[in-house]
Amino acid sequence: MATDIDIPPEQRDVVQLITLRSNGQFNTTVYNYDDRFRGIYGSRHVVLMHRNDIDRLDLKEGEMVALTTAVEDGIERRVEGMRVVAYEIPEGCIASYIHHGSKLGVLVEINCETDFVARNDSFRELVKDITQHIAAANPSYVKREDVPARIIESEKEIYRAQVKDKPPQAVEGILKGKLEKFYSTVCLLEQPFVKNPEVTIKDHLTAKIAQLGENLVIRRFTRWQLGEEIPGAAPTA
Numbered sequence: 001m002a003t004d005i006d007i008p009p010e011q012r013d014v015v016q017l018i019t020l021r022s023n024g025q026f027n028t029t030v031y032n033y034d035d036r037f038r039g040i041y042g043s044r045h046v047v048l049m050h051r052n053d054i055d056r057l058d059l060k061e062g063e064m065v066a067l068t069t070a071v072e073d074g075i076e077r078r079v080e081g082m083r084v085v086a087y088e089i090p091e092g093c094i095a096s097y098i099h100h101g102s103k104l105g106v107l108v109e110i111n112c113e114t115d116f117v118a119r120n121d122s123f124r125e126l127v128k129d130i131t132q133h134i135a136a137a138n139p140s141y142v143k144r145e146d147v148p149a150r151i152i153e154s155e156k157e158i159y160r161a162q163v164k165d166k167p168p169q170a171v172e173g174i175l176k177g178k179l180e181k182f183y184s185t186v187c188l189l190e191q192p193f194v195k196n197p198e199v200t201i202k203d204h205l206t207a208k209i210a211q212l213g214e215n216l217v218i219r220r221f222t223r224w225q226l227g228e229e230i231p232g233a234a235p236t237a
Contacts, residue, residue: 091118097131103226106134113214126208133201134223139188142218147186155182188218
């Protein structure tokens with residue numbers, strides 16, 4: 001049974017932001033339209049949806065949608081005439097890891113959708129796994145899209161020099177393979193997980209998303225090692 005969401009006119013100025021998140025079906029969370037949202041979205045009646053779900057459903061940010069959602073009381077409700085807005089209110093945590101001897105440290109930000117998941121032991125276990133993996137594997141970027149174009153081109157030049165004697169028809173495939181290997185070395189999401197090298201960090205993250213039912217994003221990290229060179233700093237005497 002589907003029920004239309006009817007917002008009384010006297011309430012339309014103060015309520016009804018609906019967040020849709022996917023763990024097999026949509027769940028609906030209703031927020032008060034308060035100053036926290038007013039300054040961010042500028043519209044009272046919108047569907048907040050994580051960018052991954054927007055892409056998965058082949059929607060476009062800003063378009064009007066009609067969706068049937070499932071709510072906690074089990075009643076389905078039809079949401080119509082609502083504008084899609086990318087979900088940009090991250091929960092999650094910033095965590096640190098200091099390796100034995102205090103000569104290596106990691107700081108990481110991992111986002112989820114709700115503070116409930118942010119407090120979940122399984123989420124906290126993931127955060128610990130990621131910080132310790134970064135300490136051990138020393139990635140340079142979160143994902144391949146973060147690698148600067150100049151770095152990629154520099155790598156390609158090295159590979160071209162290595163295969164200059166190969167048949168031209170084979171060169172492109174060799175370059176692609178070497179570049180994939182490069183990404184698996186420097187990009188966190190593509191590295192083999194140090195605790196289980198049979199899976200990548202992306203695989204491990206995806207498994208946690210399925211378990212927790214929310215989108216999880218490794219947003220950024222930094223890794224410091226005692227005495228290492230500081231990029232852009234003048235050399236010390």
